Amino acid sequence: MTPRPPPVLLNVDDNEIARYARSRTLRHAGFEVLEADSGTQALASLEAREPALVLLDVQLPDIDGFEVARRLTSDGHGPNVVLVSSRELTDYGSLVDDSGARGFLPKNELTGAAVAAVMR
Amino acid sequence: MGTRLLSLALGSDADVVAARQQARRIAELCGFTTQAQTRIATAVSEVARNAVSHGGGGEVAFALDGSDELQRLEIVVADTGPGTDPQEALGGGEPGPRRGSGLVNARRLVDHFEFDSARGRGTRVTLAQRLPRGSGRAPSASALQSAARRLQSGSSDPLNVVLQQNRELVESLAALHDREREAARLNRELEETNRGVVALYSELDEKAEQLRAASEMKTRFLSQMTHEFRTPLNSVIALSRLLLDRVDGELNAEQARQVEYVRRAAQGLLDLVNDLLDLAKVEAGKVDVRPIEFAVEDLFVALRGALKPLQTNPQVNLVFRAADGLPPVYADEAKVAQVLRNFIANALRFTDSGRVTVGAALDDAARRLVFTVEDTGIGIAPEHQRMIFDEYTQVDSGRPRGGTGLGLPLCRRLAALMGGDVDVESEPARGSTFRLVLPLRFGETAPKRDGGPLRRLLLVDDEESFRYVLRHIAEDAGLHVMEAVDGAAGLALAREQRPDLVVMDLRMPRMDGFELLGQLRLDPQLSATPVIVCTSLTLDLEQRRGLSSAYAIVPKQDVARDGLAALIASALASLEASP
Numbered sequence: 001m002t003p004r005p006p007p008v009l010l011n012v013d014d015n016e017i018a019r020y021a022r023s024r025t026l027r028h029a030g031f032e033v034l035e036a037d038s039g040t041q042a043l044a045s046l047e048a049r050e051p052a053l054v055l056l057d058v059q060l061p062d063i064d065g066f067e068v069a070r071r072l073t074s075d076g077h078g079p080n081v082v083l084v085s086s087r088e089l090t091d092y093g094s095l096v097d098d099s100g101a102r103g104f105l106p107k108n109e110l111t112g113a114a115v116a117a118v119m120r
Numbered sequence: 121m122g123t124r125l126l127s128l129a130l131g132s133d134a135d136v137v138a139a140r141q142q143a144r145r146i147a148e149l150c151g152f153t154t155q156a157q158t159r160i161a162t163a164v165s166e167v168a169r170n171a172v173s174h175g176g177g178g179e180v181a182f183a184l185d186g187s188d189e190l191q192r193l194e195i196v197v198a199d200t201g202p203g204t205d206p207q208e209a210l211g212g213g214e215p216g217p218r219r220g221s222g223l224v225n226a227r228r229l230v231d232h233f234e235f236d237s238a239r240g241r242g243t244r245v246t247l248a249q250r251l252p253r254g255s256g257r258a259p260s261a262s263a264l265q266s267a268a269r270r271l272q273s274g275s276s277d278p279l280n281v282v283l284q285q286n287r288e289l290v291e292s293l294a295a296l297h298d299r300e301r302e303a304a305r306l307n308r309e310l311e312e313t314n315r316g317v318v319a320l321y322s323e324l325d326e327k328a329e330q331l332r333a334a335s336e337m338k339t340r341f342l343s344q345m346t347h348e349f350r351t352p353l354n355s356v357i358a359l360s361r362l363l364l365d366r367v368d369g370e371l372n373a374e375q376a377r378q379v380e381y382v383r384r385a386a387q388g389l390l391d392l393v394n395d396l397l398d399l400a401k402v403e404a405g406k407v408d409v410r411p412i413e414f415a416v417e418d419l420f421v422a423l424r425g426a427l428k429p430l431q432t433n434p435q436v437n438l439v440f441r442a443a444d445g446l447p448p449v450y451a452d453e454a455k456v457a458q459v460l461r462n463f464i465a466n467a468l469r470f471t472d473s474g475r476v477t478v479g480a481a482l483d484d485a486a487r488r489l490v491f492t493v494e495d496t497g498i499g500i501a502p503e504h505q506r507m508i509f510d511e512y513t514q515v516d517s518g519r520p521r522g523g524t525g526l527g528l529p530l531c532r533r534l535a536a537l538m539g540g541d542v543d544v545e546s547e548p549a550r551g552s553t554f555r556l557v558l559p560l561r562f563g564e565t566a567p568k569r570d571g572g573p574l575r576r577l578l579l580v581d582d583e584e585s586f587r588y589v590l591r592h593i594a595e596d597a598g599l600h601v602m603e604a605v606d607g608a609a610g611l612a613l614a615r616e617q618r619p620d621l622v623v624m625d626l627r628m629p630r631m632d633g634f635e636l637l638g639q640l641r642l643d644p645q646l647s648a649t650p651v652i653v654c655t656s657l658t659l660d661l662e663q664r665r666g667l668s669s670a671y672a673i674v675p676k677q678d679v680a681r682d683g684l685a686a687l688i689a690s691a692l693a694s695l696e697a698s699p
Contacts, residue, residue: 018351021358028367086350090408107354108390 006032007119010051012042012068013084014061022055022110029112039063043071051079053119055110056101058085058092066099073100082118084110122185122194123261126268130168130197131177137281139180140165142268143195144284146182149267150193151252155295158288160193160249163229166222167197167245175199175243182268184261191251192231198244203237210235339404346397353393356386395526402533409452409537409682411562416443416480416489419457423478426457427464436471438464441479449489450561455534456491459542462527463493463554471497474551482560486694488540491556499548503661509542510658531556536674538562539686559690563682575692576600578619580610580636582628586654586676590623590684597685607631611639614646621691625676626655634666641669650691654679 009031013019016037023033034051036042039060054072058065065083072078081101089096089104096104103118125146128139144161152160164180171178178199185194210223223245227233232248360383363371371379401407420440431438449456460478467476474496481490500508509532528542535542539559546552577599581587584605591601602617604610608630614622622640626633633653640646650671657663659673667673671691674684 015351015355017355017359021355021362024362024367025358028362028365086347086354107351108357110358 006030007053008032008034008049008051009115010034010036010042010045010054010079012036012039012054012060012065013057014038014059015057018107022107025110026112026115029115031112031115039065039068042068046072046079053115054079054081055084055105055115056081058083058087066095066101069099069101080119082115122183123265125182125184125265127179127181129177129179130171130199133169133172135177136165136168136172139168141281141284142182143180144288146264146268147193147249149264150184152193152249153252154288154291156249156252158292159229160195160247161288163226163247164195164197166226167195167247170222170245171197171199171201171243174204175201178242184264185248192248193251195247196244197247198242200242203239203241203243205237205239336404339400342396342400343404346393346400349393350390350397353386353390357383357390360386392526395530399526399530399533402530402537403677405680407534407537409455409562409680411450411452413448413450414453415448416446419453419460420478420480423457423460423464426461427468430465430468433468433472435473436468437475438468439475439477441477443480446480446482446489447560449558451538451558452562455538456556456558459531459534459556460491460493462531463491463556466527467493467495467497467552467554471495471551483557486690487560488690489558489560491558492553493555494551494553496551499550499552500544500546501548502546505544505546505661507661508544533675537680537683539683539690541672559686561686563686563689574598574600575621576602576617576619577688578602578604578610578614578617578622579624580604580607580613580622580628580633581625581654582606583625586625589679590654593684594623594688597688599688607633607636610636614640614649615643618645619649620695621688622649622651623654623688624651626653626657634663637667637670650695652687652691 009026011019011023011026011033012035013022014037019035019037023035026033034045034049036045039062042054042056043063056065056068060068063071065085069081069083072081081099082103082105083096083099083101084105084107085092086107088106092104105114105118126142128142129135130139140161143164144157147157147160168180171180176199178197178201180195180197183194183196184191186192210227223235226245226247230247230249232246234246235243236246237243360379362368363379364376364383398407420443424438424440427438464476464478476496477492477494479492479494481492482488483490509528532542535556535558539562540557542554542556544552544554575598577594579587579590579594579601580603581590582605587603591603594601599621602613602619604613606629607624610622610624610628611631613619624633624636628636631639633655637651637653640649640651651669653667653670653673654676655673656676659667664673671694672687674687
């Protein structure tokens with residue numbers, strides 16, 4: 001039995017340090033991690049390769065995370081999206097639910113285990 | 121009767137005029153003011169006229185009476201007429217030529233008036249007026265006597281009498297005019313003061329509005345800044361974690377220690393930022409209470425797990441008392457956990473040896489649940505016990521032990537949001553017990569009893585907008601609401617209506633909340649009425665002591681709909697438990 005290839009994640013965050021720390025942590029946890037630093041780049045990178053899960057920062061410099069999530073999930077075939085923020089879920093009211101995202105993770109709780117739990 | 125000065129026979133109208141004249145002169149000799157002289161002379165002349173016209177004549181006698189300190193001029197007018205019923209003589213002030221009208225007037229003019237009459241016994245009227253004190257003219261009785269004798273021998277030329285009376289009239293008119301002018305001036309002054317007060321109030325309103333705006337801005341700024349702090353702190357923590365997990369290679373012992381310190385410092389800073397953010401949110405009214413039903417036992421299990429990492433001192437035992445006998449609670453579990461976590465973390469921080477005991481007990485009567493966190497730590501001096509719940513104050517001994525100083529204020533605010541309260545009992549060097557008191561069921565409205573009378577709430581606050589908000593909350597909770605705009609009106613209404621519950625402000629015109637509470641407690645029928653104090657004042661220890669008989673003290677800025685409804689419900693429940 002050959003080992004299954006690791007799941008592919010797209011890590012979208014405009015903050016280079018936060019993005020690096022998250023990618024490194026998740027790679028260490030066994031994921032393959034792609035990166036994007038803006039909403040536009042995130043949408044473009046999906047043309048090349050479809051990840052199993054998109055970790056999407058809410059605050060992006062060009063298109064905000066909610067809008068990116070809407071575009072990714074509007075046709076019903078897109079990847080699963082988890083919104084990520086340094087704020088709490090309750091700060092956003094119904095915005096998260098309305099965006100089509102599958103879930104929400106506060107940035108300080110973003111560990112390999114938490115991501116694996118969302119993917120199950 | 122004391123020293124007799126002079127007496128005159130009363131037989132004719134001329135005698136009445138003479139009596140009046142003598143009365144005025146004697147009054148003058150006694151040192152009375154011109155106006156008082158006229159009053160006395162007029163009273164004597166009225167009574168003398170009665171004696172002549174109804175009593176068929178008699179006598180008027182002047183005398184000095186009383187001790188040196190309290191000398192008075194006494195005038196007795198006696199007739200030998202048929203007498204009358206005092207009731208009839210003095211009964212009414214109706215105008216008309218009745219016998220009584222002159223007497224009624226005379227009675228108004230002097231300090232003391234005595235009427236002694238009966239059918240067949242004649243009439244005796246005694247008038248008396250206290251001599252002016254400190255006039256420097258108090259004459260001796262004998263001097264007065266001789267002066268009076270000289271008076272008696274003097275003539276009573278009718279023209280002189282008329283002239284004299286005219287002079288008196290002119291003086292009286294002039295005095296009256298002066299008083300009218302003075303009254304008008306006082307009125308003007310009052311009006312000006314009133315205008316000033318109105319202007320001052322609107323200025324105060326404006327200032328209050330500016331303060332509110334500034335406070336809102338501060339909260340927004342704080343909230344924004346703390347969010348900005350979180351991102352880099354999260355990165356520092358995540359990167360230290362990568363290093364400590366040896367993801368990219370081994371660290372030697374010193375390096376591992378340094379990175380661990382980096383992680384811990386960043387974590388401490390993040391905790392501070394999070395506390396600040398929570399406080400700012402509560403202040404801005406952005407925190408909702410999300411109640412669920414849960415078992416205290418389950419909460420304790422979760423807390424025990426979450427607090428394991430804080431138990432670094434083997435000398436201290438963290439003990440959770442069994443909580444399986446308690447009914448399920450309907451409250452915001454996350455917030456309850458947050459408050460208890462804070463209490464326990466504090467207790468562990470300030471306890472070098474011994475134990476920290478966490479427990480919960482049901483106050484069935486009041487339908488409240490009381491959580492306690494008891495430690496055997498350094499304790500808190502009495503003067504600091506209430507201060508530790510106030511924002512941005514740090515008791516001297518607190519700082520070296522770490523902690524942000526914001527945890528307890530946050531606990532207080534969270535408790536208030538849930539309709540509860542926090543407090544502490546402590547003895548230095550012995551330990552502290554922190555308590556969180558919560559309604560058993562969050563937002564539970566007053567139990568509606570079939571056919572029972574509506575519960576009545578008295579709301580005392582001069583701030584109209586607050587009364588408006590509270591009226592709606594209370595009415596939705598099924599209460600009848602009465603309002604008073606200041607302490608004095610509130611007290612009157614409370615005495616008259618006997619409300620089941622009082623909600624009051626502290627800073628109010630006419631009577632403040634401290635005094636109102638004291639007055640309510642003195643009234644046997646209101647002494648047990650629960651009083652909830654809603655105030656925007658920051659209270660010092662002394663003030664809090666003054667309010668110790670209040671059911672609860674809620675900062676106005678913390679008043680949230682559900683929390684207050686829960687508080688009202690638990691106050692009413694306590695009433696039902698101990699009728």
